[in-house]
Amino acid sequence: MLCREVMTTQIVACQEDDTVERCARLMRDQNVGFLPVEDRQGQVVGIVTDRDLVTRYLAAERPAHLPVRAIMTQSLLACRPGDELWMAEEEMAKGKKSRMLAVDDDGRAVGIISLTDVSRVEDEGRFGHLFRAVTGREVARPFPRLRFGVDWYI
Numbered sequence: 001m002l003c004r005e006v007m008t009t010q011i012v013a014c015q016e017d018d019t020v021e022r023c024a025r026l027m028r029d030q031n032v033g034f035l036p037v038e039d040r041q042g043q044v045v046g047i048v049t050d051r052d053l054v055t056r057y058l059a060a061e062r063p064a065h066l067p068v069r070a071i072m073t074q075s076l077l078a079c080r081p082g083d084e085l086w087m088a089e090e091e092m093a094k095g096k097k098s099r100m101l102a103v104d105d106d107g108r109a110v111g112i113i114s115l116t117d118v119s120r121v122e123d124e125g126r127f128g129h130l131f132r133a134v135t136g137r138e139v140a141r142p143f144p145r146l147r148f149g150v151d152w153y154i
Helices: 021-032 050-058 085-095 115-119 125-134
Strands: 034-038 046-050 098-103 111-113
Touching: 021 034, 021 050, 046 098, 050 115, 085 098, 085 111, 085 115, 085 125, 111 115, 111 125, 115 125
Parallel strands: none
Antiparallel strands: 034 046, 098 111
């Protein structure tokens, strides 16, 4: 199966000169947590996620007029639409990323592959492996004993 067969092609993007506030409102209004950041030629130069907004902007108490390029993630996890899906899945697992951008030969965003997209086409075992790889965290310590004698772990 190819990436183009599962990727979402309805892309909401922002420009590198857009303010962080504008990007946050765009995420809210479009109900997305991931925006490709494009330069004036439409080439992807980064991404901004809802987590970026919280950790690099809100928690850092930075001004609302800050351009999104100041907080965007510049290291991209990307594939081509014609790549095999299993290759994209491996990169997502290795990078512990729940979303991957699909770009064309000119570096323009043409799709996004998310864990949800993968869950629709992969069998439970393969998807379960990817999900654990992406979301798995090192167990630091168990929570204290809770009701009914069950130990809960992070």
